[in-house]
Each structure stands twice: as C-alpha cells, then as structure tokens.
Amino acid sequence: MYAVGVDIGGTKIDCVLMDSAGHVIRDVIVPTAPQDGAAAVFDRIAGSVGALAEHAPGEIVSIGIGCTGLVNQQAGMIENSVHLNWQNVPLREGVRERLRLDVPIAIENDLKAAALGEKRFGAGKNSAAFVYLAIGTGLGSAAVINDRVVSGSRGLAMEIGHLMIDPNGRRCACGRRGCLETFLSGTGLAHAAGILRHDHPESTLSAGEDKPTTAAILAAARAGDAFGRMLIDEMRGGLARAISICAAVFNPDLIVLGGGFGLAAWDLLTDGVLALASEYALPELFTELRLSKPECTRQAIGAGAVGLQAIGH
Ligand SMILES: [Zn+2]
Structure with a gap:
C-alpha cells in the first residue's frame, strides 16, 4: 500500500511516494512559481503525482496535499494563502480533474500536515497531546490530540x-498591534531590530544602512552583544507566552519546536523557557511537559499521512 504526499510551499512543490510507515520510495521536486496562476500550479502537481504513480511498486491508495495558508478541508479550498496569493482556490478539484488516477485526495494546512507527520513518524509518536510551533518567517502552529490534528469548525x-x-505592542503586518507573530517570527524579530537599534548605537547590529538579518541577530546574541541578547530574550518571552496559552488550552505533554528560525535559534530560545512559561499559567500544567525538535523533517510525508488518515489508515 502506497500513498502520495504533496507539500506546496511558496517556492517549491515537494511530492513523495511513500509507504504506510512514512518511508519515501521516490520523490519529485518542482518550482511552485505561483505567479503563473493556480491552474499552472495544479498542472505541476498533477504532473509530479503522475510521474510518481508510473513508478509505484503497488497500489496508491490516497493523495494528501499540504498547503501554506488557510485551508478548508471539507470544501477542498484554500481560503487564503499570502505566499501563493490565492483566495478561495479550489485546490482539491483542480488537482483531481487533471489526474488520471481515481484516488481520494485530502488537503490540509502545511503545518497541520507536518504535525500529523510528527504524530505518526516523528517526535510525537508516544505523545497523548502535543503542540507543534514552527518559527520561520511567520509562526505556524498545530495541536494533535490522541491521533488527530485539532481542526476546529x-x-x-x-x-x-x-x-x-x-x-500597545509593535504594529503587525495584519494591521493590529502586538500579535504573537510580532514577537515570535523571523519577520517580527528583524522588524523589532530595525526599530529598536537606534536606541542601541553601541551594538554591532546598529552599524550599516540596512536593518539586521535574523542570522546577524543570532550571531550577535551568541557573541554577547547586549542588544542582540535583548532581542532574543524578548522572543523567548513571546515563546513562553505561546507555550503557556497552549499548555492551558490543551495540557500537552510535548512542545515540538521547529521552523527554520526555531531550529537555528533552538538553544537560545529553549533555555529556561518552560520555567518562564510556568509563571504565566498553572504550574501543574508543566510537570510533564517537555520540548523536542521535529523528527519528521519533510512536510510532504505529513501530507501523505493526511491522505492516509482520510481513508481510515
Ligand atoms: Zn497580526
């Protein structure tokens, strides 16, 4: 029994043919090029899936597609994806009508799909309830209770x-102030550095015309630069707030912390963060709580798991 998993990112579409244990048999990676329009993206997905199907050693039972943005699973629609510039795009039907395979297709938000991958094949295997926080350019988050990703209505x-x-916090790209993402994302961190560096002329981050990159901020913090450390401390505070909210709502036994920036800054961000989080919520919520890096590092495998779960596997 084989499944196809597809991860649609802002820059590339990663397609894998996998077995039910999450082992990748073959893969195809193509550019997303969302500027060509949704139909062209559907063509590329269908082409990749078709190429994988030709070489499948056995029956393909499901296709799961993870996509960045707000995903309505029931309707098969991408309601909004900033990275792809998609609004109300019928992803499931668009792919289905281009495929020669008659196989059930399920779609899911990419981070929720990754979280299911962690449940089945990664860090969440033995967890009753966990939360996945992915700090990249934005903040992705998902919760898995028992074997299910929490979807909501x-x-x-x-x-x-x-x-x-x-x-009273800093302005967010969404128009509000003080969103969690203004603290807990690469974009938020770089924005904060750009605004606050004028108050810290002694910092290496204040040299030059351009606002510092997240990599420069991390390097400065590791080198002991006081401003760099302050920025990372503020981010750790944001992470503690996020963890305390998730702990109070879901009582998880595990926080999986990932995302490109989350992994690059793992040691700095996790240092003392659970103790800090426990100051914001009932301490009993933290007695069993631990932190882990993601172990299923390919989101397409999680997408494959979404397809398998949709048909009862
Ligand atoms: Zn916002």
Missing part, C-alpha cells in the same frame, strides 16, 4: 500568530 484552530498579546 473551519480548519482554523491554532491560528495563533495573530493573537494579540500586547495591545
């Missing part, structure tokens, strides 16, 4: 990036 559960935690 329209698939928007755990959209916490634009949860306002400081009404």
Whole structure:
C-alpha cells in the first residue's frame, strides 16, 4: 500500500511516494512559481503525482496535499494563502480533474500536515497531546490530540500568530498591534531590530544602512552583544507566552519546536523557557511537559499521512 504526499510551499512543490510507515520510495521536486496562476500550479502537481504513480511498486491508495495558508478541508479550498496569493482556490478539484488516477485526495494546512507527520513518524509518536510551533518567517502552529490534528469548525484552530498579546505592542503586518507573530517570527524579530537599534548605537547590529538579518541577530546574541541578547530574550518571552496559552488550552505533554528560525535559534530560545512559561499559567500544567525538535523533517510525508488518515489508515 502506497500513498502520495504533496507539500506546496511558496517556492517549491515537494511530492513523495511513500509507504504506510512514512518511508519515501521516490520523490519529485518542482518550482511552485505561483505567479503563473493556480491552474499552472495544479498542472505541476498533477504532473509530479503522475510521474510518481508510473513508478509505484503497488497500489496508491490516497493523495494528501499540504498547503501554506488557510485551508478548508471539507470544501477542498484554500481560503487564503499570502505566499501563493490565492483566495478561495479550489485546490482539491483542480488537482483531481487533471489526474488520471481515481484516488481520494485530502488537503490540509502545511503545518497541520507536518504535525500529523510528527504524530505518526516523528517526535510525537508516544505523545497523548502535543503542540507543534514552527518559527520561520511567520509562526505556524498545530495541536494533535490522541491521533488527530485539532481542526476546529473551519480548519482554523491554532491560528495563533495573530493573537494579540500586547495591545500597545509593535504594529503587525495584519494591521493590529502586538500579535504573537510580532514577537515570535523571523519577520517580527528583524522588524523589532530595525526599530529598536537606534536606541542601541553601541551594538554591532546598529552599524550599516540596512536593518539586521535574523542570522546577524543570532550571531550577535551568541557573541554577547547586549542588544542582540535583548532581542532574543524578548522572543523567548513571546515563546513562553505561546507555550503557556497552549499548555492551558490543551495540557500537552510535548512542545515540538521547529521552523527554520526555531531550529537555528533552538538553544537560545529553549533555555529556561518552560520555567518562564510556568509563571504565566498553572504550574501543574508543566510537570510533564517537555520540548523536542521535529523528527519528521519533510512536510510532504505529513501530507501523505493526511491522505492516509482520510481513508481510515
Ligand atoms: Zn497580526
């Protein structure tokens, strides 16, 4: 029994043919090129899936597609994806009508799909309830209770990036102030550095015309630069707030912390963060709580798991 998993990112579409244990048999990676329009993206997905199907050693039972943005699973629609510039795009039907295979297709938000991958094949295997926080350019988040990703009524559960935690905080791209993402994302960190560096002329981050990159901020913090450390401390505070909210809502036994920036800054961000989080919520919520890096590093495998789960496997 084989499944296809597809991860649609802003720059590339990763397609894998996998077995039910999450082992990748073959893969195809093509550019997303969303500027060509949704139909061209559907063509590329169908082409990749077709190429994988030709070489499948056995029957393909499901196709799962993870996509960045707000995903309505029931309707098979991408309601909004900033990275792809998609609004109300019928992803499931668009792919289905281009495929020669008659196989069930399920779609899911990419981070929720990755979280299911962690449950089945990664860090969440032995967890009763865990939360996945992915710090990249934005903040992705998902919760898995027992064997299920928490979806909510329209698939928007755990959209916490634009949860306002400081009404007097910095302006967010969404127009509000003090969203969690202004603290807990690479974009938010670089923006904060750009604004605050004028108050810290002694910092290496204040040299030059351009605002510092997240890599420069991390390097400065590791080198002991006081401003760099302050920025990372503020981010750790944002992470503690996010963890405390998730702990109170779901009582998880595990926080999987990933994302490109989350992994690059793992040691700095996790240092003392659970103790800090326990100051914001009932301490009993933290007695069993631990932190882990993701272990299923390919989101397409999680997408494959979404397809398998949709048909009862
Ligand atoms: Zn916001």
